[in-house]
Amino acid sequence: MAVSAGSAAAVPTLPQLWRQRCREWGDRPALRHKRHGIWRSTSWAEYFEQARSAGLALRALGLQRGEVVSILSANRPEWLVVEMGAQAMGLVGHGLAPTDTAEEVGRQLAASGSRLVVVEHEAQLRKVLAVRAACPRLAHIVVVEVDGALRGFSDPMVTSYERLVEQGRAAGAAGGPEFDAAIDANSLDQTALLIYSSGTTGQPKAVAITQRGLAHQIDWAPALTGLQSGEHSLSLLPLANVFERVSTLVHPLATGHIVHLPENGSTVLNDLREAQPQFLLAQPRWWRKLHDVVEGFMAGAMPLAQRVYRGAMQDTAGSWQRRLALPNVRRYIGLDRLRRGVTTAAPLAPQLAGWYRTLGVELCEGYGSAELGGLCALASGSPPADGRTLRTMPGVEIRGDETGELLFRGAFVGAAGTPGSEVPAPAGWLRSGDRGRVQADAGIVLDGRWSDDALRADGPGPAQxxxxxxxxxxxxxxxxxxxxxxxxxxxxxxxxxxxxxxxxxxxxxxxxxxxxxxxxxxxxxxxxxxxxxxxxxxxxxxxxxxxxxxxxxxxxxxxxxxxxxxxxxxxxxxxxxxxxxxxxxxxxxxxxxxxx
The missing domain is CATH 3.30.300.30 (ANL, C-terminal domain)
Known part of the structure; x- marks a missing residue:
């Protein structure tokens, strides 16, 4: 049964709800991360103690409420530990994707005014060292994996993650109230996250998401994910992405599910088979990759296996073929227990959606953006042929302007520039950059992107x-x-x-x-x-x-x-x-x- 996030008055901020969950759920697993081929669990109690040490260490380094802590890493427990420790102390979390270039890293660190950056390993450290001269507010660099050439490396700005946590553990050894007092001092209106948009149609731009915006995501988590306590998700998108950040950091506090973090990009398919998640969030390109894995495997299978598989995937297939083939296919790609898969960032091709539907996997299209604080609408059930009719979450106000562009309003909306046209939005409303129609039952039908239109030589028109x-x-x-x-x-x-x-x-x-x-x-x-x-x-x-x-x-x-x-x-x-x-x-x- 899903766990209620509680009323906003009882648990108004993410760190306060997180502290409550850590105390309630104690020894239950919160995270699992694969390292050197072995899944290692972090309990809710360990999650709290580690984040407490990280948060107190950040305060000991002189970081003040409202300042920015950046993380440049693949998805791993240290990211979530530092993020929660930072938010608990009233700091702002800012994530960078491990694929970001040194130039983009420098641009974001400078623009955000970041005071400290946590990097995963030597390759990410080199990016930061190459641009730190252009980041005047950056004072500290923390490295998670100190090995190889870094063992003898020395720099006054650089320390190890292990040393940072030890410093925080020492600061908290006296058992003082500083950490809890900082959590209690958090408010709904303070900035929790600084998210950069993906940059598909232009340069990435910063979006500030408040604790109030995250509270809305907590309330919507059970309906969005369908997860229950103790069930599994697998973290696939980069944590710098707003959808993954909310899904991995925020949603478990409402549902009590266990987040699984893959070892690395090359092990994801094997990790998926082992984790067997009930919920999965990924972009269409990833869902297509899974499809291609199956098709490639079956192309090299024995003729009898090929005939059974092809027969099972036909609409007119006999029930014995489906019972024989499809459960094995779902197990092979790690989707045998999946109850809901959500595709983000772009629509799914109808034929690909149909393939998953025949396989017995429910895929829903999610809609949202960094400016909207994450996902705010979801297709109900498997997407229809056009795949573009969605239902919005509670508390979302939508309207269309005279050009057909969708405008959104609500506490979940982040503070950012206009992602679509240059026409100013009415007071309190955010221009989405998307064309669409609003339905009477709070649904939306998407027709395309305004930002695509801006690339046309002949002016605005229907996006292709x-x-x-x-x-x-x-x-x-x-x-x-x-x-x-x-x-x-x-x-x-x-x-x-x-x-x-x-x-x-x-x-x-x-x-x-x-x-x-x-x-x-x-x-x-x-x-x-x-x-x-x-x-x-x-x-x-x-x-x-x-x-x-x-x-x-x-x-x-x-x-x-x-x-x-x-x-x-x-x-x-x-x-x-x-x-x-x-x-x-x-x-x-x-x-x-x-x-x-």
Whole structure:
């Protein structure tokens, strides 16, 4: 049974509720983190003691209420310990993604006025050391993993996480009331988190989220997650992301579920099988990866297994095939116990949503942003064919303006600039940057992004989001960027999936020297043209793509073209890769190929 967060009067701030839960739940596991192949648990009592030591150490270093503590790390318990210790002392938590460049790290540390940054290891330390001269308020750097070359490293600004915690433990050994007094002094109106937007359509911008905003997320957690005490979630998105931060830091205080933190990016699929979560939050690209893992495995399976699997995935499949095959598939990818999966950041392709529905996995589309303090709307049940009708959480006020842009109002809204058009929002309202319609039952129907319209050469018009969603469902593409270079024609940029396109070429004995050459190969151009014709068949005439470019490279997590959740940064891509119309490959948008 879900645990109630209680009334705002009884538990007004996140640290106060967290302290209450730590006392109530004591030896029950709060976190599990995989290290060197072994899952290690942290109880609620240990969580409190560790965060208490971290918080007192931060105060001993001279940090004052309202100052910013930054964390540059992958998802691990130390992040959550420092975050809760900082918030307990009235400090502001600020997260950086481990894939952020040194330039972006320096920009955020300087802009936020960060006083202390916790880094995971040597590679992240080097980023901070390279930019610290441009961060005048930065006074302390804390390193979690001190090994290798760092064992003999010495710098007056740098200390280890172990030493920080020891300092705090010593400060709290006398058992004084300082930590509890700091928690009691917190108020709903103080800033809890400083979140930076993803930067998909522009430079990331800071959003201040208050304790009041987090209280709304606590109240909504049971309905959003469907979790009960002792059940499992797995932390997949970077903790710098607002959705993951709220899901991992805030929601367990309402539901009592156990957060599992993977060992690293390369072990996630195995960790998912072992954790067998009941709730999972991930972006569409990750859900597609799981689908591709199954399809790739079945492609190499014995013919009988392939026939049973294909039969089970057909709508007309006999019940014996489903009973035989589908539970094994769900177990193989770690979803056998999953009751709710939530997809964020972009809509899920209808065919991918249908595949999961047939598999027996419920996927819901979540809607929100950093400016909205996290998720504030959710599709009920499996998404319909358009996947874009959502129900909002209690306390959300929505309206549309004369242009169709959605405006939001409520205590959960963070303090930030306008993410959409430059037209000022009415007093108290936040412009979402999304086009949509408000329904009488507090639902919203999303039609596209205003920020996409800003990239059109012919001024505002309907965003061509559906074409990109359908294109990115192909295993041969990692990204599709749809643009308008002229009023009557639509072009797109295709980013090939290196492994799949290379395998396609090898299977057909195509000769190529490098990936750039392969991308220009006539058969690969025809492969991409065929994908576009199949997608055009599913689009209205005004949505169809007329020409395309193939990017002659792929992207990795360290490339500036990608956000921390591996979406394309439109403005970076368009600035770095000129796309003259004359070089585009043509597609006959009238003679479309029907999808098989």
């Amino acid at each position: 989001e559906r074409a990109a969603v359908l294109l990115e469902a192909s295993p041969f593409l990692t990204h599709a960027l749809v643009l308008d270079a002229a009023a009557d024609e639509i072009r797109c940029l295709l980013v090939p999936a290196g492994d799949m396109v290379s395998k396609h070429a090898r299977d057909r004995h195509l000769a190529f020297a490098d990936f750039a050459g392969l991308s220009r190969h006539p058969e690969i151009v025809e492969l991409m043209r065929g994908l576009l014709q199949s997608v055009n068949a599913q689009l209205e005439p005004h949505e169809r793509v007329h020409a395309f470019h193939i990017l002659e490279r792929t992207f990795g997590p360290d490339d500036e073209e990608l956000t921390p959740v591996f979406e394309l940064r439109r403005r970076v891509v368009l600035a770095k890769y000129p796309l003259p119309e004359a070089s585009a490959h043509r597609v006959d948008a009238g003679a479309v190929r029907r999808a098989a």
